Amino acid sequence: MTVLLLIGTAKGLFLARRDRVGDAWDVSVPQFPMTSVYAVGVDTRRSTPRLLAGVDSSHFGPSVAVSDDLGGCWREPDHAPLAFPADTDTALRRVWAIAPGPAAEPDLVWAGTEPGAVFRSTNGGTTYDLVRGLWEHPHRPRWGEGFGGQAFHTILPHPTDPRRVLVAISTGGVYRTEDGGESWQASNTGIQAVFLPEPDRFPEFGQCVHKVARDAGDPERLYLQNHHGVYRSDDDGRSWTSIADSLPSDFGFPIVAHPRRGGTVWNFPLTADAQRFPVDFKCRVFRSTDAGSTWAPQAYGLPAAPFYPSVLRDAMCVDDGDPAGVYFGTRTGEVYASADEGDSWALAAAHLPDVLCVRAVRL
């Protein structure tokens, strides 16, 4: 079964394909060269998956492009596909997240941006409108920004209830809507903000959430990698409890759930906020198969030598195969792939620019 791997980097989008496990990956030349590709989306609700890419040029600004032939050609509208309305006096800097909506609404696509806002497309991701309910949220003036800028990097539409969406911003935390985006509530109960003084470390909002993933088996269950802290929610994000006990560190950026099997989740721990290296300088992915109660390292086939690069929040993904493929890319331009749910790994691509995001799909 052919796998298509989209690799967004600081200097363009690379498409890697392979037809069989064991084959070498065929890695393309960069598309959108000299643009940062922070977000890619794969919309599998169509017969041929639609690819979406958030690209931004440091000279010529951001845009969103769409391909309906698996990256052969890309198109974007004449007028900006995603722009802030005039009354906001705000300019888009970057698209950080592209999330196709639930199966029931095949043309609904969400996007998260910097500065922190969420946009909604009802034409399959070609053009987008600002979600005013969140933009006008009274908390917005008090949202901060992380080291990478202020962005809604996570958008998780509920798979069966189109009215429910969970989003996350760094820094601001998790917000939920249950009415399709009209109104939003902060939803950070139990999530710590270690950068605030005691006793204010569990505020209503303001947390630096790095990434959230939704469980495949139970859509009410979510996993969250925080700026120090790994959490699980069993009530669609209303409350969170720590699942970091058996991890070597509770710091890191990505967290990815299995595409079908509930309770299985991966992350890539870093030592600490102030030590952004893999724990013990070892290249290891950690997997839990019991919803975070216990975690075990997976490093077979990964470099054994001291390893220093980090893995960014969107630079880890799974495909939809069985067994599931798992992929991650580093800031030093390597991409590693596992075809057996992380049990063994091999280098898929090397010497690329910084890897900002990866997404994979079986064709």
Next chain:
Amino acid sequence: MVTVLVPGPLRTESGGASRLEVDSGGTLRAVLDEVSRRWPRLGRRLRDERGELRRYVNVYVDGEDCRMLDGQETPVPSGAEVQVLPSVAGGSAPAAAAEVFDGDRVLAENFAPWVLELGLSVAETGPDWATLRLPWSDRLAREGGALSGQALMAAADTATVIAVSAARGGFVPMTTVQLSTTFQRPVLGSDVLVTARLTKLGRTMAFADITMTAKGTLVAHATTVYALL
């Protein structure tokens, strides 16, 4: 009619054209509005949704950077040429107007109080040299009435800092590694001019030769080596 020159990376948005003829004149804003109307994808690469020129897009009106003129309100007469150029690199800010080097200010802001009490002033600076005046003071005289060697050494040391700062266009942190002085004639009751010339200015090291004169006569000579931090 105004001609708009499109840079290579953006010609995919202008149908491959490198020169666009635009009817609208008046101001640069009107020209760019017309560009956006006729070539909307080109327009949005140049300006964001607020209509502001993107930070690393430079636009020249008849060879003058519009940011040095009136921005988008810059008048664009008929027949003018509007050239769009990506700045050298995303990340490099537009060059600020060169600031005039102010040696006395460097002196006032970066030295210990006791050095300031010497009363040094910057007489002149050049691309790789600086001349400081050490005014005569009885307080600087040693037994016998001549100027203390310690004061001359401090003046030579200070002059080197000013010369390096002048060469670099402003104060940079540095530290003395070596200072060697010969005292050749006594100074009695007169100011001393201290001229430091850089014999080499590297990335991390600076070497200087300092002459100290009173009434046109060499009174002391020094060499210094500095580490630039």
